[in-house]
Amino acid sequence: MSKNILEVKKLSKTYGDKEVVKGISFEVKYGEVFGILGPNGAGKTTTLEMIETLRPIDGGEAILDGINVSEDPESVKRIIGVQPQMPSFQDKQKLTEIIEMFAATYGERTNPMQLLEDVQLVDKANSYAENLSGGQKQRLSIAAALVHNPKVFFMDEPTTGLDPQARRNLWDLVQKIQAKGMTVIMTTHYMEEAELLCDRVAIMDKGKIIALDTPKQLIKNLLKGGFKKTQDVQQANLEDVFIDLTGKALRD
Amino acid sequence: MHKYIWLIIVFVIIFLLRVTMRMRLKNKSKSTKTYKPLKAWQKKIFTVLVFSKLSTKRFFRDRLALFFGILFPLIFLFVFGGIFGKSGDTVSFNVGLLNNSTSKYASEFISQSKASKIFKIDPTITTLSAAEAKMNRNQLDATVVLPANFGITQKGSLYPSGKVIVYYTNNNSQAGQALISILQTEFHSINSTFVKTPTPFSATGQELNQKSLSEFDYTFSGLLGFSIVGLGIFGPVNVFPELKKQGILRRLHTTPIRVWQYFLSTMISQAIIGLISISVMFITAIALFHLKVVGNYFEIILFLILSIVMILGVGLAIGGWAKNERQAAPLANIVVFPMLFLSGTFFPRYAMPLWLQHVTNYFPLTPVIDGVRLLATEGLNLNQIGSQLGLIAIWTVVIYIIAFRVFKWE
Numbered sequence: 001m002s003k004n005i006l007e008v009k010k011l012s013k014t015y016g017d018k019e020v021v022k023g024i025s026f027e028v029k030y031g032e033v034f035g036i037l038g039p040n041g042a043g044k045t046t047t048l049e050m051i052e053t054l055r056p057i058d059g060g061e062a063i064l065d066g067i068n069v070s071e072d073p074e075s076v077k078r079i080i081g082v083q084p085q086m087p088s089f090q091d092k093q094k095l096t097e098i099i100e101m102f103a104a105t106y107g108e109r110t111n112p113m114q115l116l117e118d119v120q121l122v123d124k125a126n127s128y129a130e131n132l133s134g135g136q137k138q139r140l141s142i143a144a145a146l147v148h149n150p151k152v153f154f155m156d157e158p159t160t161g162l163d164p165q166a167r168r169n170l171w172d173l174v175q176k177i178q179a180k181g182m183t184v185i186m187t188t189h190y191m192e193e194a195e196l197l198c199d200r201v202a203i204m205d206k207g208k209i210i211a212l213d214t215p216k217q218l219i220k221n222l223l224k225g226g227f228k229k230t231q232d233v234q235q236a237n238l239e240d241v242f243i244d245l246t247g248k249a250l251r252d
Numbered sequence: 253m254h255k256y257i258w259l260i261i262v263f264v265i266i267f268l269l270r271v272t273m274r275m276r277l278k279n280k281s282k283s284t285k286t287y288k289p290l291k292a293w294q295k296k297i298f299t300v301l302v303f304s305k306l307s308t309k310r311f312f313r314d315r316l317a318l319f320f321g322i323l324f325p326l327i328f329l330f331v332f333g334g335i336f337g338k339s340g341d342t343v344s345f346n347v348g349l350l351n352n353s354t355s356k357y358a359s360e361f362i363s364q365s366k367a368s369k370i371f372k373i374d375p376t377i378t379t380l381s382a383a384e385a386k387m388n389r390n391q392l393d394a395t396v397v398l399p400a401n402f403g404i405t406q407k408g409s410l411y412p413s414g415k416v417i418v419y420y421t422n423n424n425s426q427a428g429q430a431l432i433s434i435l436q437t438e439f440h441s442i443n444s445t446f447v448k449t450p451t452p453f454s455a456t457g458q459e460l461n462q463k464s465l466s467e468f469d470y471t472f473s474g475l476l477g478f479s480i481v482g483l484g485i486f487g488p489v490n491v492f493p494e495l496k497k498q499g500i501l502r503r504l505h506t507t508p509i510r511v512w513q514y515f516l517s518t519m520i521s522q523a524i525i526g527l528i529s530i531s532v533m534f535i536t537a538i539a540l541f542h543l544k545v546v547g548n549y550f551e552i553i554l555f556l557i558l559s560i561v562m563i564l565g566v567g568l569a570i571g572g573w574a575k576n577e578r579q580a581a582p583l584a585n586i587v588v589f590p591m592l593f594l595s596g597t598f599f600p601r602y603a604m605p606l607w608l609q610h611v612t613n614y615f616p617l618t619p620v621i622d623g624v625r626l627l628a629t630e631g632l633n634l635n636q637i638g639s640q641l642g643l644i645a646i647w648t649v650v651i652y653i654i655a656f657r658v659f660k661w662e
Contacts, residue, residue, distance in 0.1 A: 052506050054662075074508060082506040088498040092313040097306050104302035105507035107295020 005030045005152060005183045006051065010060035013046050020046050022207035023060060028152075033174065033184040035198035037191070042204040044187040045085065048154055051185075052082050065151055078106065081150035085157050087141030089129035095140060096125050103147040115143040119173065120250065135166030135250070142173060153177060155186040159193060164242055165251050171197060261553075262531050265524065269308070299509060303517030308524050320486070322529045325479035329533055332471045332598070333541045344370055345431055348377030348386065348395035357403025357412050365396075370434060380419070387420065393427035394420040396435075411446040470600040472537050473625035476530055476556075477617050478597045481588060483526050484563035485570070488518070489584040492571030496662050505661040515568055515655070519561050526560040527553065546631035555627055555634065555641075559620040562644050565651035566616070572659035591617045616651070619643040 006028035013021040021043040028034045036044045049055045051062050053073035062069040069076050089098055099112035116122050119139035124132065132140060138158055145153060155174070159167045167190075174197050178184055188194055194201050195215045203211040203218075211218060290298060311317050349365060351358055365371045374392060377383045383395040395418070402414030416435060420428025443449075495501045504514070537543035545552075566587060574580035592598065594608065595617035601609055612618055619640035626632045626640070634641065 054502065054505060077506060077508045080506065082503065084499055084503050086499065087503070088500055090310065090495070090500060092310045093306065097309070101302060101306055102507065104299045105504065105509040107290060107292075107298050107508075109298075 003029055005065050006034075006185070007063045008047075008051070008060070009062075011047065011050060011057060011062055012059035013043070013050060013055065014058050020207050021050070024204070024207075024209045025060075026202050026209060026212055028183060028185060029199075031178065031181055031183055032199040033178050033186065033197050035194045035201040036185070036187045036204055037189075037194055037201055038187075038204035043207040044204055045156055047204070048156055048185070048187060052080060052154055053077060078148070079151040081145035081148070081153045083138070083141050083145050083153070083155040083158055085160070087137050089137070089140070091128065091130045093129050094126050095121060095129060095132075098129055098140065098144055099147060102144040106148040108148060110147050115147060116140075118146075118176075119143045120169075133166075135162050135169070138162065138166070138170060139173070142170075142177075146177070150182065152183045152185060155184065157187055157189065159188065159190060163251065164239060165246070165248060167193070168243070168248055169250050261549075262528060262535075265528060296510075296513060300513050300517045300520070303509075303514065304520035304524075307517065308521040311521065311525050317487070321479075321483050321525060322532060325475060325482060325529065325533060326536060328478060329472070329475050329536060329541075332475060333468060333537070344372050345393040345427055346372045346374060346391065347431070348383035348392050349373050350377065350380060350383070350395065350397045351402075352400045353398050353402035353404070353414070355403030355412065355414075357414065358398050361398065361403070361416075383419065384421075387424060390423060393424050394418050394431050396431070467600075468537075468541055468543065469625060469629040470596070471598075472533075472541075472543055473621050473628065474597040474600070476533065476624050477595065477621040478592065479529055479533060480526060480556075480560055480563050480620065481592060481597075481617065483529065484522060484560055484565075485567040485584060485588055487522065488564070488567035488571035489574075489580045490571075490577075492568075493574050493577045493580045496660075497576065499662070502662040511656060511659050515652075518568065519564055522564050523557050523560050527556065530556060543629070545628050547627040547629070548633065551634045552624070552627050555623055555637075558641070558644055558648070559623070562616060562648040562651060563620070565648060565655050569651060569655035569658060572655055575660070575662075591615055596621045614643070616644075616647040619647075 004027040008027070009025050010023040011021060011025070012019060012023045020041075024043075024047065036047065038044050046055065050057050051064065051069060053069060053076050057070045064076050065079055067075050067079075093101075095116060096112040099110060099115050103110035103112075113122060113125060116125050119142055121136060121139055121143065124136065129137070129140065142155075142158075158174075159170055162170065171193065174184060174186070184197075186197070198215060200212065200214050201218070202209045213221070311321065349362065349371075351362055366373055374386070377386065377392070377395065380395065380397065383392060386392040387395065397417045397419065399415065399417065402416065403412050404414070405412045418428055418432050418435065420431075444451075492501070534543070534545070538545065567584075570580055570584050570587065574583065594604070594612040595601070595615045596612075597617065601612060601618070604612070623637050623640040623644070626637050627634070
């Protein structure tokens with residue numbers, strides 16, 4: 001077996017006569033955090049959704065852990081966990097029940113409290129999902145996606161709309177998930193997030209991958225080309241000030 | 253004894269729900285990791301059972317759903333039960349009564365009419381023109397006028413005489429004619445006290461069957477149909493587009509759950525909810541509206557489950573197909589309203605023209621309503637309502653083929 005958990009070859013997707021993903025190829029290694037960056041409409045989400053079996057693959061192929069996604073989507077579903085962009089849950093459903101329900105989709109029983117503890121939601125265990133804050137919903141969604149110990153964990157813009165505390169907390173979670181040996185494939189708009197979390201990133205624009213490397217190497221390449229920041233490099237930024245003043249503790 | 257069977261059923265269902273919940277709790281506390289590994293097919297059924305349990309729980313936590321699922325049909329039961337339940341078998345007429353005579357026969361006639369059950373006298377009528385106005389608006393069936401010479405003994409006669417006049421409008425001619433013949437009969441017996449005449453031919457009536465269908469029996473089975481439609485069709489039609497909008501179904505689609513598992517779990521929880529709702533209706537109807545259930549409860553329940561599953565399929569098809577509420581609501585109305593009005597939900601089908609009855613015979617809701625009535629109030633057995641069961645079976649197959657074909661996760 002190769003050392004790649006995901007191999008994408010000439011993947012493409014067309015809506016009507018608009019090609020939104022134009023034959024992209026990349027690999028993701030076992031156990032790494034792989035980031036897909038890009039402006040809105042670059043095709044990041046569509047790419048993820050094709051690999052997640054949510055959308056049919058129009059051209060090319062994706063091989064996940066040796067399984068061809070378009071040939072055997074059912075087997076793919078058993079080894080992936082998915083965190084949607086805007087997680088939402090049915091009303092009048094307790095957190096423990098949501099975990100129980102997602103475990104049941106894999107035909108498994110689970111201990112909801114253990115999973116909720118991992119995402120610091122134990123004290124909310126018996127509340128209804130509609131009473132959670134945005135960050136709490138993200139964390140619940142992560143717990144729900146991990147009920148079956150997936151091999152690959154997909155996160156679509158997990159920190160969009162979160163406050164700095166909640167975002168930092170989520171970064172810790174991602175690092176914990178990686179430490180457990182899971183491969184994480186995520187999209188994001190936030191460069192500092194990608195720099196901190198991702199072992200390698202692919203930058204997409206207009207349906208194509210225009211760069212793919214480790215964040216460090218990408219920066220090095222840019223500097224080699226003679227790039228210079230116009231501003232002086234500051235030792236701290238406003239976010240550092242914010243965190244210093246308000247602390248890292250979760251607020252929701 | 254029969255009266256309490258529904259109560260017992262409700263308690264048993266609630267008890268079972270509690271027991272299963274307790275079992276889950278015990279499982280949790282005992283150990284966390286050592287579950288017996290399930291076989292592949294057991295896992296699939298386990299998925300279905302957990303989903304059924306959770307969606308049933310959700311229903312009982314949602315006040316709006318409870319209102320529309322359980323209270324709403326009950327309100328209809330009270331409204332329709334009030335209209336048809338109490339009228340009983342006596343015919344009565346709303347009449348205006350105008351007395352222009354001062355004779356003692358006239359005042360006797362008035363007081364007897366007031367005591368009679370056949371006449372409901374409108375006390376506000378004092379002039380013929382006021383009576384006419386009310387008759388034109390159909391608020392009065394007819395007006396009886398006693399002329400000034402009513403009950404006066406004419407010169408050269410041995411006994412008093414008089415002629416009442418019954419006024420009616422053309423929209424009330426049937427009631428007017430009926431009223432005239434009733435008055436004729438009454439005067440006939442009065443006449444015989446003055447003039448003895450032999451009556452060679454006569455007719456008397458005798459009530460025959462002890463158990464016949466009342467209007468309410470039809471209404472009740474219709475309302476059960478209404479309740480099944482409300483839960484089975486409007487439930488999914490309202491919920492599915494919302495689930496799609498929020499991406500909840502889409503998220504489920506990234507897990508191995510299959511459409512049949514999702515449908516089956518919905519069926520199970522709808523059957524539980526539907527049976528509870530219907531039990532409440534049965535208890536109310538038996539206790540307050542004197543519904544006589546002569547059928548076998550086990551067979552009624554079995555038949556209701558089949559009906560609920562079939563009707564739910566319509567909701568699953570519409571809700572599963574629609575991308576949003578804008579698609580779901582109009583289609584649901586187009587499908588549901590003809591079904592409600594033509595399948596005998598509110599108005600008995602026997603009152604419709606024959607050709608319409610032939611057409612509506614094949615509507616999916618018709619065998620449900622007819623079947624419930626035949627089983628519950630006419631006391632037939634399942635094997636005697638083969639045509640209804642057959643029709644339900646055919647519709648179930650057709651509806652679910654469509655529902656599976658058109659279902660979309662987003």
